[in-house]
Amino acid sequence: MSKRKMFFRMIVASLLRRRSRMLVALLSIAIGATILSGLVTIYYDVPRQMGAEFRNYGANMILTAADEAFTQEDAAQGIGRIAKSDLVGYAPYRYENVRVHESPIVVAGTDPEGAKKTSPYWNVDGEWPAASGEVMVGANVAESFRLSVGSTLTVSYTPEGKVQKGEALEDLTADYKITGIVETGGSEEDYIYMSLDDLAALTKEQGTLDVCEVSVSGGADAVKKYVDQINSSVDTVRARVVKRVTASEATVLTKLQALVLLVTVVVLALTMICVATTMTAVVAERRREIGLRKAIGAPDSSIIKEFMGESMMLGLLGGILGSVLGFIFAQEVSTRVFSSSIRFRPLLVPVTILVSIAVTAASSLMPIRSATDVDPALVLKGE
Amino acid sequence: MSLLELKNVSKIYGELHALDNVNLKVEKGEWVSIMGPSGSGKSTMMNIIGCMDKPTKGEVLLDGVDIAKESKKNLTTIRRDKIGLIFQQFHLVNYLTALENVMLAQYYHSMPDEKEALEALERVGLKDRAKHLPSQLSGGEQQRVCVARALINYPEIVLADEPTGNLDEANEEIVVDLFHKLHDEGTTLIVVTHDPEVAEVAQRMVVLRSGKIAKEKVNDHFTGKIRFE
Ligand SMILES: Nc1ncnc2c1ncn2[C@@H]1O[C@H](COP(=O)(O)OP(=O)(O)OP(=O)(O)O)[C@@H](O)[C@H]1O
Ligand SMILES: [Mg+2]
Numbered sequence: 001m002s003k004r005k006m007f008f009r010m011i012v013a014s015l016l017r018r019r020s021r022m023l024v025a026l027l028s029i030a031i032g033a034t035i036l037s038g039l040v041t042i043y044y045d046v047p048r049q050m051g052a053e054f055r056n057y058g059a060n061m062i063l064t065a066a067d068e069a070f071t072q073e074d075a076a077q078g079i080g081r082i083a084k085s086d087l088v089g090y091a092p093y094r095y096e097n098v099r100v101h102e103s104p105i106v107v108a109g110t111d112p113e114g115a116k117k118t119s120p121y122w123n124v125d126g127e128w129p130a131a132s133g134e135v136m137v138g139a140n141v142a143e144s145f146r147l148s149v150g151s152t153l154t155v156s157y158t159p160e161g162k163v164q165k166g167e168a169l170e171d172l173t174a175d176y177k178i179t180g181i182v183e184t185g186g187s188e189e190d191y192i193y194m195s196l197d198d199l200a201a202l203t204k205e206q207g208t209l210d211v212c213e214v215s216v217s218g219g220a221d222a223v224k225k226y227v228d229q230i231n232s233s234v235d236t237v238r239a240r241v242v243k244r245v246t247a248s249e250a251t252v253l254t255k256l257q258a259l260v261l262l263v264t265v266v267v268l269a270l271t272m273i274c275v276a277t278t279m280t281a282v283v284a285e286r287r288r289e290i291g292l293r294k295a296i297g298a299p300d301s302s303i304i305k306e307f308m309g310e311s312m313m314l315g316l317l318g319g320i321l322g323s324v325l326g327f328i329f330a331q332e333v334s335t336r337v338f339s340s341s342i343r344f345r346p347l348l349v350p351v352t353i354l355v356s357i358a359v360t361a362a363s364s365l366m367p368i369r370s371a372t373d374v375d376p377a378l379v380l381k382g383e
Numbered sequence: 384m385s386l387l388e389l390k391n392v393s394k395i396y397g398e399l400h401a402l403d404n405v406n407l408k409v410e411k412g413e414w415v416s417i418m419g420p421s422g423s424g425k426s427t428m429m430n431i432i433g434c435m436d437k438p439t440k441g442e443v444l445l446d447g448v449d450i451a452k453e454s455k456k457n458l459t460t461i462r463r464d465k466i467g468l469i470f471q472q473f474h475l476v477n478y479l480t481a482l483e484n485v486m487l488a489q490y491y492h493s494m495p496d497e498k499e500a501l502e503a504l505e506r507v508g509l510k511d512r513a514k515h516l517p518s519q520l521s522g523g524e525q526q527r528v529c530v531a532r533a534l535i536n537y538p539e540i541v542l543a544d545e546p547t548g549n550l551d552e553a554n555e556e557i558v559v560d561l562f563h564k565l566h567d568e569g570t571t572l573i574v575v576t577h578d579p580e581v582a583e584v585a586q587r588m589v590v591l592r593s594g595k596i597a598k599e600k601v602n603d604h605f606t607g608k609i610r611f612e
Contacts, residue, residue, distance in 0.1 A: 006486060006495040010479065017478035017516070292474045295435060296532065297463025297491040299456065377435040 032271025033322020038329035069208035089117025109199030126180035138189035319356030392441035403594035419591035467533030471545035473525030523554025
């Protein structure tokens with residue numbers, strides 16, 4: 001048997017056969033790792049969540065129909081009242097009810113280039129649709145139909161007029177290629193996005209717009225001015241101001257992250273104190289064993305290695321436990337506070353484990369060093 | 384040259400002379416027992432010979448090396464390589480099995496070798512208890528595991544401090560039999576004991592009193608008589 005194998009055999013024996021003591025140490029490490037990985041997950045996910053909360057960041061004006069409906073030309077006429085230098089972008093939207101695998105779903109026809117500008121906080125996995133025949137789907141749609149970037153989506157549309165006449169349903173169907181999946185944390189995740197032209201081709205009619213989002217620069221006064229101008233001069237559309245995230249609201253986010261960071265540091269410090277205390281007790285409890293090991297010829301370096309090995313093994317186990325519990329913890333906080341689920345970050349698992357091992361080892365350093373002070377003569381005397 | 388030689392060795396704690404100018408020679412292969420009342424300095428002497436303590440004064444030559452002058456680190460190495468220790472209490476690591484406890488000595492010495500460790504347990508009659516934890520062994524069995532551990536690295540000297548102190552007669556006999564075997568194989572033995580029966584089977588008896596050697600007797604193995612010098 002190699003020395004290394006014996007080394008691990010001893011460590012495992014110590015952890016398994018002295019379970020109750022080791023469980024206390026493991027528990028404190030696991031709790032520390034849980035809070036650590038949980039808070040870091042939230043730390044990175046909060047901005048994403050906040051983006052969804054402040055969903056109107058980007059668009060600060062919307063145009064709707066003055067009467068029943070408005071067309072792209074009407075929208076363009078309204079937009080025309082805004083100075084080119086103040087216009088960031090605008091996105092017309094036309095919503096239609098379609099079906100995918102016989103389930104009803106809403107498709108939004110828009111101008112992807114414009115939507116990109118009015119909804120900068122959208123989180124797109126993949127690409128926005130660029131060419132004809134390409135679509136982007138919301139994360140919820142992707143999940144319920146098990147769609148991924150690159151898969152093909154068959155959309156069916158039933159022209160409304162024919163249903164009313166009681167004629168046989170003759171669906172209009174087309175296939176699209178999914179180029180992106182959008183995550184916003186809001187209802188956008190329930191839609192399919194395609195260009196207005198593709199939607200017109202599918203439905204075989206030009207259709208009318210439901211809403212047009214506009215992003216204007218120049219502050220609240222400028223928006224108000226343009227809203228008034230459009231409402232007084234273009235009678236087919238009605239413009240409205242949409243409240244945008246203010247600077248102070250954005251700093252809340254930074255402050256929240258700073259708070260999370262602070263709590264993380266405090267928890268780390270508490271964990272270290274707890275581990276150091278437990279290891280001190282463990283070393284004190286095992287003075288006789290240490291003396292015995294020394295008496296049969298263990299050099300100080302071996303004693304340190306063995307105890308370090310045990311504490312690092314605890315760090316490893318605590319880290320694994322903490323990664324799992326931390327994700328559950330973050331998920332729980334996220335659903336309760338932001339009513340949205342968080343994303344699993346695979347990279348966080350090895351990071352949590354490594355940090356857990358390092359923290360455990362660092363806080364065991366002092367107690368383990370004191371283990372080498374044990375006098376083997378005391379053991380022989382039977383003290 | 385003697386294997387072990389103590390020259391004018393004293394160990395002084397404040398006013399107390401735990402060992403007071405002790406001179407002692409032990410030849411290779413000899414079996415010496417050390418007796419004396421409580422507090423006479425027996426354990427102090429064993430600790431010094433066992434490289435776990437240093438004398439206040441004097442020389443301790445082990446294989447010609449003065450261990451009184453060695454560093455703590457070197458003492459650990461010498462202890463590991465030359466000395467096998469057996470204690471009064473059965474000092475075993477309580478979460479390791481009998482076999483693992485024996486292998487521990489191999490681990491610090493050179494390489495753990497499960498087969499050899501099993502053989503050592505077989506020698507002390509505990510092969511079938513190899514996988515037991517100390518708590519699952521009787522006192523006598525635990526002490527035999529300690530003997531197996533002390534022997535595993537073929538030490539030049541086996542030091543035993545009251546090895547039978549906590550054993551009943553049957554187990555005492557087993558341990559003494561083991562000492563006989565060791566002695567026959569040429570191992571040097573120094574055994575501290577309160578028990579005259581255990582002391583008298585040795586070749587030589589040293590009696591300590593207040594840190595001084597008060598008496599030495601040589602036991603004539605052939606006649607079985609104890610001869611006073
Ligand atoms: N670390 C120490 N500090 C002070 N005095 C000590 C120390 N170690 C031993 N002594 C004293 O040295 C003397 C000899 O002790 P030692 O342990 O050698 O006795 P012993 O012969 O082994 O006795 P016993 O038969 O009871 O085991 C005792 O009086 C003891 O109190
Ligand atoms: Mg003693």
